[in-house]
Amino acid sequence: MLAYKIVMVGDFGVGKTSLVKRFVDNSFSEEYLSTIGVSISKKNLENSTIMLWDIEGHTEFKPIFKQYLLGAKGFIVVADITRKNTVESIQKHIELCHGVVKDAPICIALNKSDLTSKTSQEEIKNLHSISDSIVNILKTSAKENEAVNEIFGSLDKFIVDSLGR
Amino acid sequence: MQNITKLICAKNKISYIVFDKEFKILDYNNTIENIADDIFSLKIGSDIREVMYELVGIEENLLALLNNTAKESIIHFPMILKMDEYYDLDIETFISSKGEKLFIAYIIQKPKESLSYISMLKEINKKTLLYETQDKQSKEQHFDLINQKLLSFNVDMDGVITLINNAFIFFFDLSSHEIVGKHFSEFFKARDLNLNANSTVIFNAINTKEEVISFHANIIPITKNGISHENIIICQDITYLKQIEKELEFAAGHDSLTGLANRSQLLKKMDETIVQCDKEKRHFTICFIDLDKFKPVNDNYGHHAGDMLLKHIAKVLSDFVRKDDMVARIGGDEFIILFNSLSDNKYIETMQKRLNALPPKHPLIYSQDDIIEFAFSIGLASYPQDAMTSPELLQLADREMYYSKRSTKTKG
Numbered sequence: 001m002l003a004y005k006i007v008m009v010g011d012f013g014v015g016k017t018s019l020v021k022r023f024v025d026n027s028f029s030e031e032y033l034s035t036i037g038v039s040i041s042k043k044n045l046e047n048s049t050i051m052l053w054d055i056e057g058h059t060e061f062k063p064i065f066k067q068y069l070l071g072a073k074g075f076i077v078v079a080d081i082t083r084k085n086t087v088e089s090i091q092k093h094i095e096l097c098h099g100v101v102k103d104a105p106i107c108i109a110l111n112k113s114d115l116t117s118k119t120s121q122e123e124i125k126n127l128h129s130i131s132d133s134i135v136n137i138l139k140t141s142a143k144e145n146e147a148v149n150e151i152f153g154s155l156d157k158f159i160v161d162s163l164g165r
Numbered sequence: 166m167q168n169i170t171k172l173i174c175a176k177n178k179i180s181y182i183v184f185d186k187e188f189k190i191l192d193y194n195n196t197i198e199n200i201a202d203d204i205f206s207l208k209i210g211s212d213i214r215e216v217m218y219e220l221v222g223i224e225e226n227l228l229a230l231l232n233n234t235a236k237e238s239i240i241h242f243p244m245i246l247k248m249d250e251y252y253d254l255d256i257e258t259f260i261s262s263k264g265e266k267l268f269i270a271y272i273i274q275k276p277k278e279s280l281s282y283i284s285m286l287k288e289i290n291k292k293t294l295l296y297e298t299q300d301k302q303s304k305e306q307h308f309d310l311i312n313q314k315l316l317s318f319n320v321d322m323d324g325v326i327t328l329i330n331n332a333f334i335f336f337f338d339l340s341s342h343e344i345v346g347k348h349f350s351e352f353f354k355a356r357d358l359n360l361n362a363n364s365t366v367i368f369n370a371i372n373t374k375e376e377v378i379s380f381h382a383n384i385i386p387i388t389k390n391g392i393s394h395e396n397i398i399i400c401q402d403i404t405y406l407k408q409i410e411k412e413l414e415f416a417a418g419h420d421s422l423t424g425l426a427n428r429s430q431l432l433k434k435m436d437e438t439i440v441q442c443d444k445e446k447r448h449f450t451i452c453f454i455d456l457d458k459f460k461p462v463n464d465n466y467g468h469h470a471g472d473m474l475l476k477h478i479a480k481v482l483s484d485f486v487r488k489d490d491m492v493a494r495i496g497g498d499e500f501i502i503l504f505n506s507l508s509d510n511k512y513i514e515t516m517q518k519r520l521n522a523l524p525p526k527h528p529l530i531y532s533q534d535d536i537i538e539f540a541f542s543i544g545l546a547s548y549p550q551d552a553m554t555s556p557e558l559l560q561l562a563d564r565e566m567y568y569s570k571r572s573t574k575t576k577g
Contacts, residue, residue, distance in 0.1 A: 003214065005222030013294035034290030037244025037251055040218045042202070051221045056244075059290065067242060071222030 003049040004159060006152075007069050009093045010078035011086040012057030015111040018142035019078060020054045023152050028143050038068050043152075048160050050152070058089065069100040073163070074107070074135075074155045081110040081117040081139060091130050098133070105135045105162070107155040113139035113146055180272040184213040186231055188220070191267065200247050200272055217270065219245060219254055230258055231266055244275070251275040316380065316400040319387070324348050324360060327395060338373045349398070353380070360396055362386035368400060378404050420494040422472060423479035431493035431501055435555035438505060439548060450507045452520065453544040453562035454482070455570065456498035462537060470531050474539060477529045485523060500541075501559070513545060542570035 008016040017035050021027050024041045034057075041052045055068045069075075075097045079086040087110065094106055108127055110119065127137055136154040138147040171194065174181050180200060182193040190213050197216075201207045206215035214220045219242055220227070229235035242254040255271045316336055319328035329344050337344065337352060344352070349360075353368035360366070361384065368380040380400035386393040418430035426434065438449050456478070463471040475498065482492045482500060489505040502520075507513060520543060529537040544565025552558045 003221050012290050032291055032294055034294075035246075037246055038242070039246040040202070042218055051218045057290075059293070065243065067240075070226055070240070071224070073222060 001044075001049055002047065002160060002163060003051065004073040004163070005051045005053060005071055006074050006076060006155065006159075007053040007055060007072045007097075008076050008078060009055065009064065009069070009097060010057055011080070011083075011089050012059045014057065014078045014080040014083070014086050015109075015142050016057060016076075016078045017054050019076070019109060019111060019140065019148055019151075020052050022142040022145055022148045024052065026145070028145075030143075045153075045156055048156055050156060058093070064093075064096060066096070066100055069097060072097070072101050072104060073159050074105045075101075076107050076109055076151060076155060078109045078111050080112050081119050082112050082115045084119065087119055087123065087127075090127060094131050094134075098131070103133050105155060105158050106131065106133050107135050107151050108137040109140045109147075109151050110137065111140045111142060114141040114144045174271070178274060180274075182213065182217070182270050182272075184268050184270070185265070186228065186268075188213050188224070188227075190216065197272070200250075200252060202247075213270075217254075220256075220270075227256065227268060230256070231268070315402075317397060318344075318349070318400075319395050319397050320349050320360065321395055322393070324350065326352075336370070336372060336378075353382075353400075360384050360398070362393055362396060367403075376404075378402055379407050423476050423494050425479050425483070425500070426491055426493040428493065428495040431491065431495060431503065432555050432559075434491050434493075434503060435558065438503065439555065442548060447506055448547055448549065450504045450513060450545055450547040451558055451562050452502040452504065452516075453546075453559070453566040454500040454502065454520075454541045455543075455566050457540040457542055457570065457573070459498040459539075462539075466531065466535065466537065470529075470535070470537060473531060474529050474537055477527070478539065478541075481523055481527045485520065495559075501562070507547075513547070517543065517545070542566050542573060544569055 008020060010016055012034060013032065017033070017039070018028060020039075020041055021029070024043050035054055036056055038053055038055045041054065043050045043052060053068055053072070055064065058064050075094075077090055077093045077097070079090050081087065090108060097104055097106060110117075110124065124137065124139075128134060135158045136151065138151045138154075140147045140151055142148060171181075173179070174194060178196065180194060180196040182197050183191045185191055190207070190209055190211050192209070193207070198204055198207060201216045202218045203215055206212070223240065226235065226240060230238070230240060238257060240254075240256040245252045245254055252275065253273045255273070256268055257271075258266055259269055261267050315330075316333045317330045318326050318333055320326055326345050326347055326349055329341060333344065334341060353370050355366050355368050357366065363386065364384050366382045366384065368382050370378050370380065372378050379402070381403045382398050382400045385397045385399065387395040387397060418426060418433070420427045435451070442449055456474075459471065459474070462474055475494070478500065479492065479494065482502060486492055486502055486504070491501075491503040491505075493501045493503070495501055504516065507516065524538070524540050529539065531537050544562045544567065546552060546558045546562035546565060548558060552561050
């Protein structure tokens with residue numbers, strides 16, 4: 001079976017670990033435990049096996065360690081829809097990903113959609129123009145299990161299809 | 166792999182695993198069992214990617230390492246979390262005793278000192294997130310408080326609502342989908358429903374307590390390529406201004422001490438009553454009341470007692486008259502009663518008797534020891550038989566009162 005690597009990228013506290021936990025274990029915790037370093041999870045899907053790299057989020061004092069992105073077949077860039085600065089960081093994260101893996105497919109998860117958001121539809125629409133490699137942009141909620149399988153599923157489908165060609 | 170290297174690894178608690186270019190496991194030490202992602206696949210000859218998920222995806226980088234085409238001679242992944250422990254993973258190549266170039270992955274557990282550093286980092290991140298979230302919430306609360314009475318909404322050129330703020334939802338206690346898409350006139354009443362850009366308009370709306378709230382609304386156009394396609398309407402609650410306006414209007418027509426109508430209000434009412442009487446071919450009467458010996462009350466008990474007496478008399482007179490009549494205070498100790506529809510001499514006499522009977526029945530109980538008695542003189546004038554205008558009627562009633570007072574003094 002095809003096994004490949006996906007890396008979760010985004011600012012700290014946007015919910016990367018929560019999305020992985022929801023996708024892999026179908027669980028959620030309100031408690032925030034900041035990820036340090038990287039935690040790798042395996043998820044078996046119908047036609048593939050994904051190694052999900054849940055890496056430490058970008059902070060003001062600590063950039064993302066590029067080496068973690070090595071060999072990824074795709075990226076999920078995550079932002080907290082209630083924190084505008086994390087949405088504004090998406091472009092930088094995509095540039096970082098493509099600096100390591102050129103033209104890798106990317107899905108954008110605008111997480112915490114269960115909370116009130118100040119991000120407008122127009123801002124969300126504008127995200128599509130950042131890169132041609134963006135496969136999908138979805139508002140997700142790890143807490144409410146909204147669009148979590150869809151975001152991983154759409155990236156998986158794209159990768160499986162492109163590797164199968 | 167040389168025995169000396171194995172000894173060093175054992176001494177320093179370093180796990181290692183050796184694999185070839187086909188990613189088949191050739192050798193490993195026992196401690197690797199603690200960190201294998203799938204312990205059942207950990208055996209000589211199995212694919213290392215089944216045992217260590219970190220290696221999935223980096224096959225090309227590994228082969229570049231093997232072929233000496235990689236920029237670095239080592240692949241390094243720091244701080245990998247496994248079973249609540251942190252490890253560094255270093256992969257490099259070496260030449261086996263058989264002359265074959267192989268991979269060796271070292272997995273080095275992080276010392277305890279670095280764990281306290283990790284805890285510190287986690288704590289910093291947790292606090293930063295909490296701060297960012299709380300800061301955002303407090304800012305939102307701050308603006309929500311400011312904007313609680315500042316409703317704003319967008320309407321398209323037909324007046325259909327396209328966007329609303331939280332204050333709008335809060336005011337009407339409706340959800341967004343119950344408001345957006347409807348015409349603004351379903352929520353606001355105005356004289357003119359045409360929303361002219363850059364103008365202002367007064368809206369009225371009914372809040373959840375069924376109170377009518379007045380808003381001063383500014384209409385600001387949103388233009389795209391120089392063409393207006395929407396308007397933003399910002400509504401400021403001006404109910405308090407309306408209240409002030411009402412209070413000022415009341416103050417202008419009323420006596421501040423007794424709350425009775427003042428002279429101007431009385432004259433206005435008399436003028437209106439004259440018009441009404443002409444229309445309905447009926448009559449009305451005014452009664453001029455002047456307190457007797459009011460000055461001694463002020464002199465003997467003080468001005469406070471004098472004020473209390475005036476307020477007391479205002480109450481006594483107000484209780485005496487009918488709903489359609491009016492009691493006014495037009496001077497220091499001068500009161501007027503306007504008896505609407507009272508002209509028949511018989512009724513006037515009855516009223517006069519009852520009025521004169523009031524003072525002995527209602528003295529002012531100023532204190533336990535001070536009961537202040539009062540008396541007044543009255544003069545009557547009726548429309549239209551006595552005079553045709555309000556000032557003339559007042560003048561006549563005043564003169565009648567004066568005669569009455571003088572005759573009482575003469576008798577006394």
